[in-house]
Amino acid sequence: MESGMKILVQKFGGTSVANLECMKKVREKVQAGLNKGYKMVVVLSARSGETNRLLALASEWSSTPDPAECDSLVSTGEQVSIALFTMLLKDAGIRARSLLAWQIPIITDDDHGNARIKSIDSQHLRGYLDEYDVLVVAGFQGCTESQRITTLGRGGSDTSAVALAAALGSVECEIYTDVDGVYTTDPNICSSARKMDRVAYEEMLEMASMGAKVLHIRSVEFAKKYKVPVRVRSTFSDDPGTLVTQEDSSMEAVLVSGIAYDKDQARVTLHDLPDVPGVAAAIFGPLSEKGVLVDMIVQNTSLDGHTDMTFTISRKDLKQTLAIMEEVKERTGATDVVSDVNVAKVSAIGVGMRNHSGVAARAFSALTQEGINILMISTSEIKITILIQEKYVELAVRILHDTFGLDWDIN
Ligand code: ASP
Ligand code: MG
Numbered sequence: 001m002e003s004g005m006k007i008l009v010q011k012f013g014g015t016s017v018a019n020l021e022c023m024k025k026v027r028e029k030v031q032a033g034l035n036k037g038y039k040m041v042v043v044l045s046a047r048s049g050e051t052n053r054l055l056a057l058a059s060e061w062s063s064t065p066d067p068a069e070c071d072s073l074v075s076t077g078e079q080v081s082i083a084l085f086t087m088l089l090k091d092a093g094i095r096a097r098s099l100l101a102w103q104i105p106i107i108t109d110d111d112h113g114n115a116r117i118k119s120i121d122s123q124h125l126r127g128y129l130d131e132y133d134v135l136v137v138a139g140f141q142g143c144t145e146s147q148r149i150t151t152l153g154r155g156g157s158d159t160s161a162v163a164l165a166a167a168l169g170s171v172e173c174e175i176y177t178d179v180d181g182v183y184t185t186d187p188n189i190c191s192s193a194r195k196m197d198r199v200a201y202e203e204m205l206e207m208a209s210m211g212a213k214v215l216h217i218r219s220v221e222f223a224k225k226y227k228v229p230v231r232v233r234s235t236f237s238d239d240p241g242t243l244v245t246q247e248d249s250s251m252e253a254v255l256v257s258g259i260a261y262d263k264d265q266a267r268v269t270l271h272d273l274p275d276v277p278g279v280a281a282a283i284f285g286p287l288s289e290k291g292v293l294v295d296m297i298v299q300n301t302s303l304d305g306h307t308d309m310t311f312t313i314s315r316k317d318l319k320q321t322l323a324i325m326e327e328v329k330e331r332t333g334a335t336d337v338v339s340d341v342n343v344a345k346v347s348a349i350g351v352g353m354r355n356h357s358g359v360a361a362r363a364f365s366a367l368t369q370e371g372i373n374i375l376m377i378s379t380s381e382i383k384i385t386i387l388i389q390e391k392y393v394e395l396a397v398r399i400l401h402d403t404f405g406l407d408w409d410i411n
Helices: 020-035 050-061 067-074 076-091 122-131 157-168 201-209 217-226 279-289 315-332 351-355 359-369 390-403
Strands: 007-012 039-044 096-099 106-108 117-120 134-138 141-143 149-151 173-177 198-200 230-234 242-245 258-274 294-299 306-313 336-349 376-380 383-389
Touching (some): 007 157, 020 039, 020 173, 039 076, 039 157, 050 067, 067 076, 067 149, 076 096, 076 134, 096 122, 106 157, 117 157, 122 157, 134 157, 157 173, 157 217, 201 217, 201 242, 201 258, 201 336, 217 230, 258 315, 279 306, 279 315, 294 376, 315 336, 383 390
Parallel strands (some): 007 039, 039 134, 096 134, 106 141, 173 230, 198 242
Antiparallel strands (some): 106 117, 141 149, 230 242, 336 383, 376 383
């Protein structure tokens, strides 16, 4: 980093900028950064509820809202936040200005509603930091090379912040929200859930993909790629929060770091498929063409040259998947297609699994003792996932949390 300028990126979510009172708390956090000698880049979300309100408006006006116009509309929520907040800073005598993505610019591809950041003009931003002590940047938005406004997907302000932190060489990216960090599991269903002091990028990626909503998954991918330490913490307390960072040996000593779950699962089975080359491709090819994400897949061993194939998808894709599977059934000669939406996924996640065996066996025996039937299993290097009946999810989460000693701080 040239010129010795110390830069800190802070991002504040919708509940942190919801009203004047909250924004005054945000100003205190920004002031604390200034007091430590940092130049500040503050990324804001839309005020809570605003993005939903704008999206509803779009679908009220049009049955198929034009994607580019929709982005132009929904990105306004962040513009309101940054203008109001910059006024507050200026009232306190702080040298500050607001910036929309196109003014920086933050260049993205043209995948409206889900755009990816391609580049950020960090030199231009640094130029502004000579003149101002705080730059207040609209999160969630970008701009294409041909000057169209884009958005980065729901929750995308986290990604704006991490990308800015990477581009500017910020010491850390602080993500302020209304909870004081990342928990070992959902505290709403497990009262002994504990805030983690640190979590590895890879663990966080697995947790985010399982629906833990604290961080936008792409922000974690970005942070991992550019090695940006991310601190998730609360606007409304002084707790240091949770540091999302590279894994180290102390993390590996812990077997399981967190338990995640996902109720958005539907299971589909094709019975009596001919066990010949090309059958899996015949099933999953058409699904991927239609953009249906398949999660777990299990193929039974062959019996008389026939086999069953079971997989899971998001519940919103079930109707479309079943329609596709009827065609696949005709084409392959499968006997029938069955589905079940009363299923859910529970995972134990931890980088420590890489060097320890027996984690799966421990998980299975704990669930057996409670009479929970396991419908499907999948494992990766740092994760064990089971599919069970949805009604057992809370129980399974609590059992696994307890089995792996997560209610105790063993670090
Ligand atoms: N305002 C956007 C949303 O609600 C982006 C964000 O808050 O991160 O999805
Ligand atoms: Mg968020």
